[in-house]
Amino acid sequence: MMVVRRYAIVGLGSRAGLFARALAGSPRAELATFCDSSETRMRVHNGWLGTAVPGYRPDDFTAMLAKERIDVVVVCTPDHTHADYVVAALEAGCDVVTEKPMTTDVDGARRILAARRATGRSVRVTFNYRYNPVHRRVRELLETGAIGEVGSVEFSWLLDTAHGADYFRRWHRDKANSGGLLVHKSGHHFDLVNWWLGSGPETVFALGRLFFYGEENGRKHGQRTEYVRGTGTTGDPFALDLDRSPRLRALYRDAETEDGYLRDRNVFAPGITIEDDLSVLVRHRGGAVLNYHLHAYSPREGYRVAFSGSEGRLELDVRENEHAASIADLPPGTRPEPGRARLTLQRLWAPPEVVLDQVLGEGHGGGDERMLAELLGDAEPDALGCAADHDAGLAALLTGLAANRSLASGRPVAVAELLAEIGERA
Numbered sequence: 001m002m003v004v005r006r007y008a009i010v011g012l013g014s015r016a017g018l019f020a021r022a023l024a025g026s027p028r029a030e031l032a033t034f035c036d037s038s039e040t041r042m043r044v045h046n047g048w049l050g051t052a053v054p055g056y057r058p059d060d061f062t063a064m065l066a067k068e069r070i071d072v073v074v075v076c077t078p079d080h081t082h083a084d085y086v087v088a089a090l091e092a093g094c095d096v097v098t099e100k101p102m103t104t105d106v107d108g109a110r111r112i113l114a115a116r117r118a119t120g121r122s123v124r125v126t127f128n129y130r131y132n133p134v135h136r137r138v139r140e141l142l143e144t145g146a147i148g149e150v151g152s153v154e155f156s157w158l159l160d161t162a163h164g165a166d167y168f169r170r171w172h173r174d175k176a177n178s179g180g181l182l183v184h185k186s187g188h189h190f191d192l193v194n195w196w197l198g199s200g201p202e203t204v205f206a207l208g209r210l211f212f213y214g215e216e217n218g219r220k221h222g223q224r225t226e227y228v229r230g231t232g233t234t235g236d237p238f239a240l241d242l243d244r245s246p247r248l249r250a251l252y253r254d255a256e257t258e259d260g261y262l263r264d265r266n267v268f269a270p271g272i273t274i275e276d277d278l279s280v281l282v283r284h285r286g287g288a289v290l291n292y293h294l295h296a297y298s299p300r301e302g303y304r305v306a307f308s309g310s311e312g313r314l315e316l317d318v319r320e321n322e323h324a325a326s327i328a329d330l331p332p333g334t335r336p337e338p339g340r341a342r343l344t345l346q347r348l349w350a351p352p353e354v355v356l357d358q359v360l361g362e363g364h365g366g367g368d369e370r371m372l373a374e375l376l377g378d379a380e381p382d383a384l385g386c387a388a389d390h391d392a393g394l395a396a397l398l399t400g401l402a403a404n405r406s407l408a409s410g411r412p413v414a415v416a417e418l419l420a421e422i423g424e425r426a
Contacts, residue, residue, distance in 0.1 A: 004028055005377075008070045008094075010035040010061065010085050011077030012045050014251060015099060019074045022372040024049050029376050033068045035061055040255040061085065065092040075099060078171050079178045083108030086123060090115040095122045097375060101187045102393030104179035106401065109394060110422045116390055124375065125393035127191045130386040131374075132365035134341045137356060138305075138316060139196055139384050146345055147309030150197060153290045157189055157303040160324035164276070164296035165238055168213040168267040169230070173274060180274040182206070182407075183400035186294055189303075190282075191388065191396035193292075196307075199285040200395040204402035205412040208278035212297035218268025230264040240264040280403045299323055302339065312347035318360070341365070394424070 007023050009016050012034055023031040034042045034055040042055035056064040065073070065088075073089035075082055075098040083103040089096050090112075102125050103109050116123055129135055142150065159167075167185065172178040194200050211217060218225040223238065230239035231253065242253040242264050252263035265271075276297055282290040301320040306313060320339035339360040346352040360366070373379035374387060381387060402413040416426035 002028060004030055005071040006030045006032040006069055007072045007074060008033045008035060008064065008068065009074045009076060010058075011075060011081075011099075012036040012038070012041040012251075013076060014247070016074075016076040017045065017048065018368060018372070019076065019097075020045055020049060022376060023074075024051060026376045026378055028378060029072075032070060033064055035064060038255040038258045040258060041251055044250045044254075062088055062092060065089065065094060070094055072097060079104045079184055080108075080176060083111050087111050087115045090119045090121045090123070093119065093121065095124075097124045097126060098393075100125050100127060100191070100393070101179060101183050101397050101400065102390065103397065104177075104183055106418060106421045109397060113390065113394070113422065113424065123390040123393065125191075125388045125390070125396075126371060126375075127188060127195075127388040127392065127396070128364045128367040128371045129188050129192055130195055130384075130388065131367035131370035131382070133361070134316065134318070134343060134356065134358075134365055135192060135196075135367075136382075136384055136386070137343060138307075138314065141314055141345065141355070142196055142307065143198075143384075146312070147307060147314050147347070148311030150288045150307050150309045152288060152308045153193055153197070153305065154308075155189060155193065155290060155292045155303070155305045157186075157292075157294050158298035158301055159185070159294070159296040160298050160301040160321065161238070162324040163301055164298065165213070165267045166240070167274070167296065168272055168276070169240055169265045170263060171261070173265065173272045175273040178274065179400060180404060181276070181294055181296060182208075182278060182280070182403045183397065186278070186280075186292070186403075187396045187400055189292065189294075190399040191392060193282075193284075193290050194392070194395045194399075195385075195388075197284055197286070197288055199288070201282050201399045201402065201415050202285050203283040203412050203414055204280065204399055204406055206278065206280045206403035206406040208275040208407055210272060210275050211277045213267045213276050214272040215268055215270045223268045225266065225268045227266050228269060229262050229266065238267050275407070278403075280399070282399055312345065312350070315344045315346075317342045317344075320360070338362075339365075394422075 023029045072095045075085045086096050178184040215225050224236045227233045231242045233239040242248045278294045280292040302318050304317050306315045318341045342357045343355040344352050345355050398415050406413045419426050
């Protein structure tokens with residue numbers, strides 16, 4: 001007999017829509033309830049789904065879990081609130097699926113791990129990049145020894161002036177909310193490297209700054225700093241006008257009277273406390289060294305990762321677009337051009353071999369669909385171990401937390417130092 005589990009989604013921003021649609025279409029899941037600070041957002045998601053899922057406010061979260069007999073909670077709230085919802089759900093006897101990062105600080109990690117041990121319930125972190133077929137192929141090649149023992153990894157990620165800028169419009173711009181890009185965005189990348197290498201971080205050193213965004217940089221580089229929000233602003237490609245996007249207007253503009261949240265802040269306004277240009281050196285357990293760079297103001301988007309091994313080199317080059325284009329400026333019904341990935345293997349004393357050269361699938365290269373199917377039980381567990389649990393969530397978080405600590409102190413940070421504070425063994 002097929003078991004149908006009852007799900008609650010807490011936090012109904014844009015990302016929640018991915019889970020809501022998957023739950024509404026799964027035979028093994030029932031979307032039982034929403035929880036959000038905004039009645040408008042809950043009503044909007046119901047309208048998109050054609051459902052009448054009951055909605056609750058955050059103060060009623062724990063009571064909701066009992067009343068609605070929830071089995072699994074999907075956490076899509078701002079990052080700094082993840083620990084509160086994850087712990088409350090675990091203590092109520094629920095399993096948890098949480099958007100990355102698992103949490104944003106040492107205290108949150110300590111609380112989540114303690115609650116998981118005490119309750120025996122599971123925590124899954126949605127590292128969808130693992131499920132991307134291109135990234136799976138990288139894992140297969142490394143696992144089968146295609147380049148021998150990996151000595152070093154070079155990883156450069158470019159965020160363009162549409163996608164990258166968006167982190168500086170939203171709540172992410174405040175490091176207290178997001179942990180900065182090293183925790184919120186780079187967590188995906190650190191997880192990939194941990195998964196590819198099969199080992200976590202040992203020592204971390206980082207350098208970074210706010211170079212491009214923010215009021216001071218805007219004035220220095222001749223950008224427009226005079227307006228507070230993008231909606232209604234004309235003539236600035238950095239201004240996001242919510243009224244030009246029916247989806248964003250429904251989720252955010254129409255909900256402003258309830259929570260006061262502005263989704264379209266000026267990226268050259270005061271109040272930004274996160275960095276936009278970051279370099280990180282990580283020594284992994286086993287000795288491999290990662291050289292990582294995140295650049296959040298590029299004219300195009302994509303990434304390059306190269307593995308140097310005892311028997312050769314593996315290089316992945318992904319171009320997600322050729323130039324930045326605002327989603328709000330695209331003609332109705334059109335999509336940005338699909339990206340392309342090229343994976344090249346070159347063994348010592350041999351010519352390069354193109355392993356794949358293909359167009360990327362939709363939804364993080366096809367990763368979203370595969371991840372959701374496995375999460376909801378609609379597909380068998382992945383043979384490569386794509387499912388990310390609390391340990392994987394912690395390992396990715398540790399690199400970001402250690403990098404942030406290194407930024408603040410100017411010194412290399414031993415991950416064992418953080419683990420001791422969390423109460424975990426190195």
